[in-house]
Amino acid sequence: MTQKIAVGEAIGAGFRLIGREPMAFAVWCAAYFLLSALSLVLNWGDTAAYYDALAASVGGSAATLPAAPFGPAQWLAMLVSLVLVLTIYTAIMRAVLRPDDRRFFYLRLGMRELWVALSAVLATLLWFAGYLAFVLVIGIGVGGVAAAAGEAGAIVSVIMMLIVVPLALWAYVWASLRLSMATVMSFAENRLRVLASWRFTKGHGLAMFLVGLALTVASLVVFGLLAGVMMGGLAAASPDRSNAFLAMLGQFSQMSVGARLAYSAVISVLYVGFLVAFMAPWAEMYRQLRPTSVAATFD
Template identity: 35%
Template sequence: MAKVSIGTALGAGFRLFRARPGLIPAWGLAWLVLGILPQVLGYLVLWPDLLAAYTPVMRDLAAGLDPDPEGPALVALQQRMLPWQLLQFPLALAGQSIFFAAVCRAVLTPSDRRFAYLRFGRPELQLVLVQLAIIGIIILTVVAALILGTFIVLGITLAAGGQGGDVRGLATFGVALVGMILFGWAALRLSMAMPMTVTEGRFRLLESWSLTRGHGWKLFGLAVALVALLLLIEVAVVIVAVILAVVGGVAGSLAGIGAHLQALAAQPPEAWAAQLAPWAVLGLILYGMLAAVLQTLMAAPFIDVYRQLTAGDEAQASPASTWA
């Protein structure tokens, strides 16, 4: 059985950026286009309608009133946004596939540097199919769990005499907890499907089950470590933001910020939109770089685990349909 080192896997993203720091701005720009632009595309296209709908909202806020969330303009805007919101889903899948495949190439075949590892071809299309299959499994699993959980909770409640909300609440919590544990375990066992698909050039999903056999606890430890790392990064980002606010003289003047926003809202939409646009662009660029870094730090460890699992001939020749 191949050995898996959590420490080695956890540092995969850091090693990647240390060896190729130029990937941070390149992938940040890529994520701005692949991950963020699909989310804001509808707002950019419908910008005049957006201004018209939110002008009364801003005026109400400036006057200290509660805006009406069901105003005719807002409802009409939501209806016009629906086609763009539906378009977000396939674009998001494609963006995730392009980015994940790039991280795979950077970790597994670092010499293949063309276009900063970013492409869109057969591997990326297959990754879209893998993600759709995973989403379908999630939906079926959730529906089945809800139905089964409802019957279990009902049975426990009836066994307890049909009395007591505490019994029903405890049973619901227990069933939900067990369901989350089983779902997380299955997700970890299938976590090699995407790197397998990119590397082998074929659709892979259930084949991940046999590859990860015997490594469930290692994968669980890696997932816990990644969650802890993500929390530490978020805390660090907040601390840096507070320090920058202090240096910029913003801290301690929240009331002044509120007054400034109210004064801004009282101006015509063109005025406050023009003032906020540069900050919005800067924020999107910084967010794109941060999101690209976080995506890499979360994805690279599992890709490195795949590299470790397939380092030997025995692991590479593991059965494709053996379940444990």
């Protein structure tokens, strides 16, 4: 019997995981918070100076915008952050696919994590190649037809854009979805599985699209509301209310240590929550499509 994706169950997989493993989720958030807070505090001098310079440049041209500070400390923090995100990313998959393997709150760093990292890099390269193809199809195809149409080129190009862009965009999204199981399959099967994702997801593109669409819309609403509240609060707390953006930047640069830590804690919970909300559904869809082989891959 052909397995199918239960869209509703997949969408709620992240929330069920947090409810089932609150301690693991708390540890993931704490680990990310410790790293981000340490980086924020150590580099706050350069960061505050950047915010002040950015506030002073408001109203100027793009050429006058200051360059963001990015030295050796920032590169090191980025590298450590990538490794931590990778371990949290795979911990989410492990929690869904092997819920009884709770050691170290599902956090590991081994061959499965290496395969996930390699598959993510290869999938990203394929995604970028697809993006370039998308741009070339739109630019060369529409431009060529418009040029051949002569005086009616402007009208023809508009008509072509209305037809070609939605079709090309859908093809791009569909291809991305077909390859989106690469990291989950590489983790579960403990080997590099990128192109295999294309065969594995055959016939399930629409269900995966509905899951991704629901999660994207929900995250945009939540993050939009939170960003509005945070920025509005920062701007309202500033004595200079003539320019809300300038006021917000000024508040950032004057943050106390406690405020920085509170800011970092909120961002950490939101970011890890975002990872769980988006990653757990993909692991859940894999479990639904291959329920009998999941346990065997861990033996």
